[in-house]
Every structure is written in C-alpha cells, then in structure tokens.
Amino acid sequence: MATSLQPDQDASPPVVLSGSPKEPKKHRDPDSWRSRLYRIDLKATPYVYVAPFFLVFAAFGLFPLVYTGWLSLQKVELGGEAEWRGLDNYIRLWDSDFFWNALANTFTIGLISTVPQLLMALGLAHLLNYRIRGRGFYRVAVLAPYATSIAAAALVFAQLFNTDYGLINQLLGYVGIDAVNWETEKWPAQIAISTIVTWRWTGYNALIYLAAMQAVPNDLYEAAALDGASRFRQFISITIPSIKPTILFTIVVSTIGATQLFGEPLIFGGSLGIGGGSGNQYQTLSLLMYEKGWITGALGQASAIAWVMLLLLLLIGLVQYLLGRSGRGKKKDGAARS
Amino acid sequence: MTQVLNRPAPAHGRPPAPRKRFGTKAGRQHHAGPFTYILLGFAALISLFPLYWNLVAASHTGERVVQAPSPLLPGKELFNNLSIAWNQVDMGEALINTTIVAGAVACSTVLFATLAGFAFAKLEFKGRNVLLTIVVATMTVPPQLSVIPLYQLITDFGWVNQLQSVILPSLVAAFGVFFMRQYLLEALPVELIEAARVDGAHSLRIIWHVVFPVARPAMAVLGMLIFVQAWNDFFWPFIALTPDGSPTLQVALAGLGSGNHTINHAIVLTGALIATLPLLVVFAVLGKHIVGGITSGAVKS
Numbered sequence: 005m006a007t008s009l010q011p012d013q014d015a016s017p018p019v020v021l022s023g024s025p026k027e028p029k030k031h032r033d034p035d036s037w038r039s040r041l042y043r044i045d046l047k048a049t050p051y052v053y054v055a056p057f058f059l060v061f062a063a064f065g066l067f068p069l070v071y072t073g074w075l076s077l078q079k080v081e082l083g084g085e086a087e088w089r090g091l092d093n094y095i096r097l098w099d100s101d102f103f104w105n106a107l108a109n110t111f112t113i114g115l116i117s118t119v120p121q122l123l124m125a126l127g128l129a130h131l132l133n134y135r136i137r138g139r140g141f142y143r144v145a146v147l148a149p150y151a152t153s154i155a156a157a158a159l160v161f162a163q164l165f166n167t168d169y170g171l172i173n174q175l176l177g178y179v180g181i182d183a184v185n186w187e188t189e190k191w192p193a194q195i196a197i198s199t200i201v202t203w204r205w206t207g208y209n210a211l212i213y214l215a216a217m218q219a220v221p222n223d224l225y226e227a228a229a230l231d232g233a234s235r236f237r238q239f240i241s242i243t244i245p246s247i248k249p250t251i252l253f254t255i256v257v258s259t260i261g262a263t264q265l266f267g268e269p270l271i272f273g274g275s276l277g278i279g280g281g282s283g284n285q286y287q288t289l290s291l292l293m294y295e296k297g298w299i300t301g302a303l304g305q306a307s308a309i310a311w312v313m314l315l316l317l318l319l320i321g322l323v324q325y326l327l328g329r330s331g332r333g334k335k336k337d338g339a340a341r342s
Numbered sequence: 343m344t345q346v347l348n349r350p351a352p353a354h355g356r357p358p359a360p361r362k363r364f365g366t367k368a369g370r371q372h373h374a375g376p377f378t379y380i381l382l383g384f385a386a387l388i389s390l391f392p393l394y395w396n397l398v399a400a401s402h403t404g405e406r407v408v409q410a411p412s413p414l415l416p417g418k419e420l421f422n423n424l425s426i427a428w429n430q431v432d433m434g435e436a437l438i439n440t441t442i443v444a445g446a447v448a449c450s451t452v453l454f455a456t457l458a459g460f461a462f463a464k465l466e467f468k469g470r471n472v473l474l475t476i477v478v479a480t481m482t483v484p485p486q487l488s489v490i491p492l493y494q495l496i497t498d499f500g501w502v503n504q505l506q507s508v509i510l511p512s513l514v515a516a517f518g519v520f521f522m523r524q525y526l527l528e529a530l531p532v533e534l535i536e537a538a539r540v541d542g543a544h545s546l547r548i549i550w551h552v553v554f555p556v557a558r559p560a561m562a563v564l565g566m567l568i569f570v571q572a573w574n575d576f577f578w579p580f581i582a583l584t585p586d587g588s589p590t591l592q593v594a595l596a597g598l599g600s601g602n603h604t605i606n607h608a609i610v611l612t613g614a615l616i617a618t619l620p621l622l623v624v625f626a627v628l629g630k631h632i633v634g635g636i637t638s639g640a641v642k643s
Contacts, residue, residue, distance in 0.1 A: 042544070045544055045545050046545075047467070049461075049465070049545040050461040050465040050466075050467035050470070051461075051467065052457075053457035053458050053460060053461035053465070054457075054458040054461050054462065054473060054519075056454040056457070056458065056513065056514050057454060057455075057458050057477060057514045057516070057519055058473070058476075060454075060510075060511070060513045060514050061480055061516075064488060064492065064510065064511035065480060065483060065488055065511075067491070068487065068488030068489075068490070068491035068492050068495075069483060069487045069488055071490075071491040072487050072488065072490055072491055075490060075491070127381075128382075128385055131374070131378050131381055131382050131385075132382070134373065134374035134378050135373045135374060136374040136378065136379070136382065137374075140629070140630055140633075141386070142382050142385070142386055143629075143630075143633045144625060144626070144629035144630070144633060145385075145386035145389050145390055146385055146386060146389045147389075147625070147629065147632065147633055147636070148389050148390060148393060148622065148625060149389050149392075149393075150570070151570055151574075151618070151621040151622055151624070151625045152392075152393065152574075152618050152621075152622075153573070153574035153576070153591070153592050153595070153617055153618065154574060154576045154592065155576060155591075155592040155595035155596055155614070155617065156396070156595060156614035156615075156617045156618045157392070159595060159598075159610055159611060159613075159614045160392045160393075160395065160396045160399075160611065160614060161392065163395075163399060163407065163607060163611065164392065164395065166408075168408075168410070169408050169409055169410040169412065170412070171395070171412045174410055174411055174412060203388070203389070203392065207385075207389055208636065211633060211636045211637050212636060212637070214637055215636070215637035218637070256482075260481075260482055260484065263484060264484045264485065264486060264577070266486075266576070266577050267576040267577065267580070267592075267596075270580075270596065271595070271596055274605075289486075290486055290577070293486055294581075297489075297490060297493075298581070303490055306490055307490055309486075310484075310486045310487045310489075310490065311487070313484055313486055313487070314483070314484065314487055317482055317484065321482060
C-alpha cells in the first residue's frame with residue numbers, strides 16, 4: 005500500500021523535538037530530513053500511485069503474454085511436460101481447415117455485428133440529440149441491453165431464434181417468409197449471433213456518440229442552416245466529420261471486441277457451442293482456442309492461436325492507424341482531442 | 343413535461359431563421375418530429391423486448407416456452423421457477439459469488455485507478471507520457487493471450503474454483519486509469535493541490551482531503567461501470583470457475599444452458615432473469631447517472 009511511504013510526517017520523532025517541544029521544526033531547520041522527505045515524497049509518490057496498475061499488469065498481463073508466446077513453440081498438454089517444437093504449432097495451424105474456418109468466421113461475424121451496430125448507433129445518437137420529451141427514458145432504455153450479461157442475452161436470443169418455436173420465425177411467418185434455420189445454417193447462425201452482439205452494444209455506442217455530438221459547436225449548424233443545408237446534409241457534413249475521432253475510437257474498441265468473440269457463440273450453440281455449431285459454422289478463434297486448450301488439451305496449439313489473435317489485432321491496429329493518419333491531413337481539428 | 347408545448351411551435355420544414363439559444367446545452371438541437379418519436383420508440387422496444395420476454399418465459403412452464411406461438415404475456419409459474427432454479431443450480435450461491443467478485447473488483451479498481459489517474463493527470467514525473475501510453479496500449483491485449491499461463495498458475499496454486507482467481511487479475515483496469523485521468527485533468531485545479539502542499543499536507547493527506555472529494559462523482563460512475571463489467575464478465579471466469587464448483591452467475595448460466603440431459607428452458611431463462619434483474623434494478627434507479635457517466639466524455643479517447 006502507498007501508506008508505508010509516508011509514515012511519520014505528522015508524528016515527528018521525539019528526539020529532535022525534545023529541546024523545544026512546541027515549535028514547528030521546519031522554521032528552524034529547513035534542510036532537515038523532513039524537507040528531504042518532502043522532496044522524496046514529491047518525487048516518489050507518483051510512481052507509488054501508478055505502481056498497482058503496472059504490478060497487476062506485469063503479473064496477469066505481460067508475463068502470461070510472453071509465456072504464452074513461449075508455450076506456442078512447444079508441445080504441451082494440460083499438466084504435462086513441455087517439449088520444444090519450434091514453429092510447428094503455427095505450421096499446423098496454417099495447414100488446419102479448422103483454423104481458417106475459425107478465422108473466416110471471426111472476420112465475418114465481426115463485420116456483420118460491428119458495421120450495423122455502429123451505423124445504427126450513429127443514427128440513434130442523432131435522434132437522441134433532438135429536443136425530445138422523455139429523453140431520459142429513451143437513453144436508459146437503449147442502454148438497458150448493456151446491463152445484460154452475455155450469457156443471459158445469448159440464452160434469451162437462442163430461444164427467440166429457435167427454428168421450430170422461436171418468436172422470430174413466427175414473425176417471419178406472418179409476413180410470409182419460410183422458417184429460417186438459425187441454428188444449423190451458416191449465414192443465418194452468424195447473423196443470429198451478430199444480432200446478440202449488436203443488441204448489447206448499440207445503445208452504449210449511441211451514448212458515446214451523443215456525448216461527442218453535444219460538444220460540436222453550435223455556430224457550425226447555424227452557418228450551415230443559413231446556407232440552406234438540410235438536416236441530413238448537416239448530419240453528413242458537420243456532425244460526422246466533427247465526431248470522427250470518437251467514431252474511430254468506437255471502431256477500434258468494437259474491432260477488439262469482435263476479435264475476441266467467445267461467449268455469444270458458445271452459449272447460443274448450447275451443447276454444440278464449444279465447436280461453434282454442428283458444422284463449426286460459427287466457431288470463432290476464441291472458441292477454437294478453448295477447444296484446443298481445454299477439450300483437446302493441446303495448450304501449445306491454443307497458445308499459437310492466441311498469438312495469432314494478437315498479431316491480427318496489431319495488423320488491424322496498424323491499418324486503422326494508417327487510415328487515421330491519412331485522414332488527418334485535411335482536417336485542422338484533428339488534434340482537438342488527445 | 344408541458345414546458346415544451348409553451349415554446350414557439352416547432353417549424354415543420356426549415357426554420358425561418360437560425361435561432362440563437364444560448365445557455366442551454368441542447369442549444370443547437372431541433373425539436374423532434376413524430377417520425378423521431380416513432381424511431382426512438384422502436385429502438386426502445388427492441389432494446390427492452392428481449393428483457394421483457396425473458397420475464398415472460400421465466401413465468402411459464404418449460405413445455406409452454408417451447409411451444410409456438412410463443413407466450414407474450416406473463417404466466418403464473420414465476421415463483422415456482424424461481425424456487426426450482428434457486429435450489430437446483432444454486433443460483434443463490436452464484437449470486438453471492440458474483441456480488442463478491444464484482445464488489446471487490448469495483449472497489450479496488452476505483453481506488454487504484456483514482457490514484458494512478460491523479461498521478462497521470464496532475465503530477466510531474468519522469469516517464470509519465472511513456473507510462474500512460476503503455477496503460478492505453480494494454481487495453482488492446484486480448485484476455486485470450488493470458489488465460490493459458492493464468493490457468494496453469496491457478497492450478498498450481500490450487501485456486502481453481504476459488505474466487506480470488508477471478509478477482510486478482512482484475513484488481514485495476516487500464517480503462518479506469520484513463521477514465522479517472524480524463525476526469526481529473528479538468529476537474530482538479532492544480533492550485534488546490536499547491537495550496538494543500540503549502541499548508542504542509544503530505545501526499546496521503548492531499549489524496550484524502552483534496553483528490554477523493556473532487557473525484558467522487560467520477561469514482562461513483564467508474565465504480566458502477568466496472569461493477570457492471572465484472573458482473574457480466576464471462577471468458578476468464580468460465581475457465582477459472584466451473585459450474586459445479588463456486589461459479590459466478592454467468593458461469594452457472596452457461597452450465598444451465600449446455601447440460602446434456604433435457605433442458606427445461608423455463609428454468610434456464612429464470613436463471614438468466616436472476617442474473618440480469620439486479621443490474622436492471624440498479625439501472626432503473628441510477629440510470630441517469632450511468633448514462634451521464636458514459637456521456638460525460640470521459641469515456642472518449
């Protein structure tokens with residue numbers, strides 16, 4: 005704890021003070037250990053304050069990260085001895101259809117959950133930015149899914165999407181669409197899982213956008229209105245460019261989330277969840293990693309998948325960084341938020 | 343809410359001239375038309391319906407839930423289902439476990455994040471910017487990268503199914519550090535700290551008497567956000583805790599949904615309801631503050 009650094013600032017040592025009990029020491033002796041302690045206090049405390057984060061990260065983030073990289077070069081079973089294999093695990097992934105399938109699924113599910121989610125959040129934020137009655141209600145209502153856990157949401161949606169008795173197929177039936185096989189067919193299943201993700205996060209993103217929209221200066225809109233720009237035009241030409249840093253931020257966060265997708269497909273699939281459905285049609289990288297590590301017991305393979313995920317994220321991050329940089333040149337306000 | 347009606351009638355079509363409304367934070371906003379209300383109502387319906395339907399399903403028998411057409415109004419079995427779910431799968435214990443985990447994680451994250459956020463926002467020290475960059479960068483490291491060594495670690499320590507295996511890795515979060523920094527950057531005047539220093543206050547005193555009081559609103563919001571997150575966390579708890587040991591609600595739910603024997607879906611959804619309801623109640627009561635926290639801008643990068 006940080007407390008130990010500053011033990012005696014109030015309780016001064018009796019030895020020094022014994023001659024003149026009442027007089028504050030610092031007036032008499034400015035260069036005493038006390039003022040030195042004060043300087044140490046000033047210099048050291050920042051590190052003490054940030055230390056817990058870095059200690060926890062080192063122990064539960066950095067060390068495991070490196071160790072996972074080390075494991076990915078070995079053949080290791082749960083509880084067994086490690087055996088050096090070099091890049092073998094990665095080569096086996098490269099040759100594995102399951103890996104490419106999981107990679108493709110992660111990508112497509114990520115795309116069909118992130119893109120509609122952020123677009124709808126933008127629209128929703130725009131609507132919430134109007135002068136509306138009962139806006140508190142709407143804001144809390146669209147945020148309610150955020151309070152729902154992955155597990156609970158996936159269980160409810162698994163029922164709603166049930167092929168035989170699910171409410172969604174019943175609704176589709178009313179408009180004359182045949183029952184969709186949301187569980188066993190590839191695209192419907194991926195759409196169903198993306199729906200869970202989208203449902204949980206759209207309102208949250210909408211509120212983040214709303215916050216950014218409310219910081220856009222009013223003059224811009226007034227000038228545009230004077231020039232005869234329609235509201236839609238104002239939205240496209242003023243709102244979107246003004247909140248671009250926020251949009252970029254949500255894209256980054258959603259991409260990271262999509263890369264790690266695990267709970268939704270797992271629970272949506274019920275007893276078939278770990279394999280990502282009967283034909284692995286929605287097995288994501290995380291699911292494959294769990295299956296390799298904890299069902300098959302091949303921890304080296306699982307570690308290799310984890311590292312591929314990190315490389316993937318770094319790659320995506322790099323692309324986004326380059327995109328963000330190329331867009332910054334023409335905008336002066338790019339540095340407005342740091 | 344009649345004050346809206348007293349304003350000049352909203353122009354349908356284009357406003358005749360740009361209206362200046364200073365002093366309101368919603369100054370630039372147009373009045374909403376009926377179309378806006380329809381869309382917003384639709385969004386609210388979609389957001390709330392699955393939660394409502396969860397309640398409906400939890401109040402019918404297992405046979406009724408899996409019959410088409412689906413029930414749309416609450417039935418009479420809620421309390422029966424609750425008692426079955428409560429006893430059969432020990433939702434009570436899971437509820438307590440989840441509360442302990444989320445409470446501990448929220449408290450420690452708020453404490454450490456406030457200290458670190460304060461240091462990053464207001465204190466000068468060597469390497470500050472580098473360290474802050476590292477904090478932000480750690481947000482992108484997926485938890486998948488650390489679960490295997492962590493799992494080996496907790497196996498060696500005999501911590502499988504022990505709650506500390508879930509609590510310890512979450513003691514502090516990069517998001518929280520960043521959140522508090524953003525807030526304190528603006529909310530805490532440097533003069534306040536300097537004045538306290540001149541008066542001879544040492545660091546702990548400054549934390550206790552200056553930083554904490556100023557940071558309190560953000561601490562409350564961060565605490566709620568982290569609590570929600572920890573309550574709903576799934577990936578690592580699913581690995582570290584088993585449904586048969588001492589699970590959190592989410593792990594217990596995953597066990598409920600994937601059993602090999604015939605599943606009573608009404609009971610499963612009752613479990614989901616138990617897992618969701620406490621947070622929904624919190625949201626209903628504190629919703630405005632949570633919304634305010636998310637929209638306060640501190641979440642943005």
